[in-house]
Amino acid sequence: MNIGIFSDVYFPQKNGVSTAVKLYKEEMEKLGHNVYLFIPKYSKDYKRNEKNVFEFPAIKFLFEKEQRIALPISTDIFKIRDLNLDIIHSQDPFSMGIFAEFMSKLLKIKHVGTHHTMYEYYRNYLPLIIRPTLKQTQRVIKNWCLKLDKVISPTKNIKELLVSYGVPDEHIVVIPTGIDTEKFNKKIEWNIKEEYGILPEEKILLFVGRLGPEKNIDFLIKVFHKVSYEEKNVKLIIVGDGVERNKLEELVVELDMHDKVIFTGGQPRERVLDAYKQADLFIFASYTETQGLVVLESMAAGTPVVALGKMGVYDLLNHENAGGIMLKELNEDDFAHEIIRVLKDEKLYEKLSKNAIDFVKKNYSIEVSVNKILNVYKSLLNIDKKKNL
Structure with missing residues (x-):
C-alpha cells in the first residue's frame, strides 16, 4: 500500500x-x-x-x-x-x-x-x-x-x-x-549514575515527559520528598522540558532537595531508552493520557511503574500482572507508601519487573x-x- x-x-x-x-x-x-x-x-x-x-x-x-x-x-x-x-x-x-x-x-x-x-x-x-x-x-x-x-x-x-x-x-x-521492544535489548550507552554523580547503591526514581501542568510533576516531587525521609539512598530524575521547568526547579529548592532531584532537560530518544533501563522505578501522575506511552516504555524496559490510574493509564495497569501499581487518586501518602513498598520488597519488585516485560511483548x-x-x-x-x- x-x-x-x-x-x-x-x-x-x-x-x-x-x-x-x-x-x-x-x-x-x-x-x-x-x-x-x-x-x-x-x-x-x-x-x-x-x-x-x-x-x-x-x-x-x-x-x-x-x-x-x-x-x-x-x-x-x-x-x-x-x-x-x-x-x-x-x-x-x-x-x-x-x-x-x-x-x-x-x-x-x-x-x-x-x-x-x-x-x-x-x-x-x-x-x-x-x-x-x-x-x-x-x-x-x-x-x-x-x-x-x-x-x-x-x-x-x-x-x-x-x-x-x-x-x-x-x-x-x-x-x-x-512499542518497539527490540530497542530495549540494546547495550546502555548513557551512564546516568556516572554523569550525575549518583552512587552505585543509590536507587533511581524516574519521570519522562513534557514538563507541563497536566503532568502533575509538582505532585511527584512532593511525593518524592516524603519517600526520601524513609529511603535515604534514592534520587529522582526528571527527563524532559517544558513550560513548568522553572516552577518545578523552584519547588525543589523550596523543599531543600536540590541534591536529590535531577533535571536532565530534553534528551534524544536513545538516551531516554537508556534512562528507562537504568531506573529502579517509574513514577507517573498525569490525568490526561490517552494511553501513557512512557508507562509502556518503562514496562518494556523491565522497570516497574507506580502511577495514577486515569484515562489511558487505567486501561494499562488495570490488567492483572501488568507490571505496575495503580492508584486511583492523587494522594501523596498513598503514592509514597506504594513507592517505598516496591523498593523494599525484592520479591514483589522482581515479579513486577518480569510481568511488565511479558505484558508489553504480548499485548503492546x-x-x-x-x-x-x-x-x-x-x-x-x-x-x-x-x-x-
Whole structure:
C-alpha cells in the first residue's frame, strides 16, 4: 500500500505522538509498504535525513514554542497526487489534519485518524480571550471524528469518552500504540549514575515527559520528598522540558532537595531508552493520557511503574500482572507508601519487573499494533472496491 501519514508533530519534537508516528512508519516500511510523511518544517536549521518525508512551511505556536502550525502552501502539494496514495492517516485535527481531510476529499481517498491526545485538558495553553469552553472542545472533537472514515482510539477508556461526546461506537476501533521492544535489548550507552554523580547503591526514581501542568510533576516531587525521609539512598530524575521547568526547579529548592532531584532537560530518544533501563522505578501522575506511552516504555524496559490510574493509564495497569501499581487518586501518602513498598520488597519488585516485560511483548508490541492498523486500512479499501463492483 501507499500510505500517507499527516502529523503536526514529529522528531526532533519529543512526545508520544512523535514516537508513535516514527514507529508506525518504520514498521510499515519493514512490511513492504510505502509510507509518506507530511509534517511541518521544524526549523530552517534542522536538516532531516529521512526518505519520503514532505515538510511544509510552519510557524511556532505562540503559546507553546515547541509546537508548530503548518502552512501547507509548498509546491510539494502538487506531488501528492503522483504518489497514488491508497489511504490517508492523520494524527491530529490541526493544520496537517485539516490538510489531510482536504486531500482525502480532493483525491477521494479514505481518511483514518488516531485520537492521541485529550485536548480538553490542554485548553490552559490558550489565553482566556480565545480559550474554548469544555463543551466547545468536546463538540470540536466530536465533529472532527465524524469527518473521518474511521477513528483509532488507543484504549477502551478513550473510546467510551468519545462515544459520550456523540461519536458512534461502530465508528471507533481500539488499537493501542505499540512499542518497539527490540530497542530495549540494546547495550546502555548513557551512564546516568556516572554523569550525575549518583552512587552505585543509590536507587533511581524516574519521570519522562513534557514538563507541563497536566503532568502533575509538582505532585511527584512532593511525593518524592516524603519517600526520601524513609529511603535515604534514592534520587529522582526528571527527563524532559517544558513550560513548568522553572516552577518545578523552584519547588525543589523550596523543599531543600536540590541534591536529590535531577533535571536532565530534553534528551534524544536513545538516551531516554537508556534512562528507562537504568531506573529502579517509574513514577507517573498525569490525568490526561490517552494511553501513557512512557508507562509502556518503562514496562518494556523491565522497570516497574507506580502511577495514577486515569484515562489511558487505567486501561494499562488495570490488567492483572501488568507490571505496575495503580492508584486511583492523587494522594501523596498513598503514592509514597506504594513507592517505598516496591523498593523494599525484592520479591514483589522482581515479579513486577518480569510481568511488565511479558505484558508489553504480548499485548503492546509495534508489530501487533501496526498489523491491526493495516487491517483497518484494508477493510476500508475493500468497502470501496465492493462499491465499485
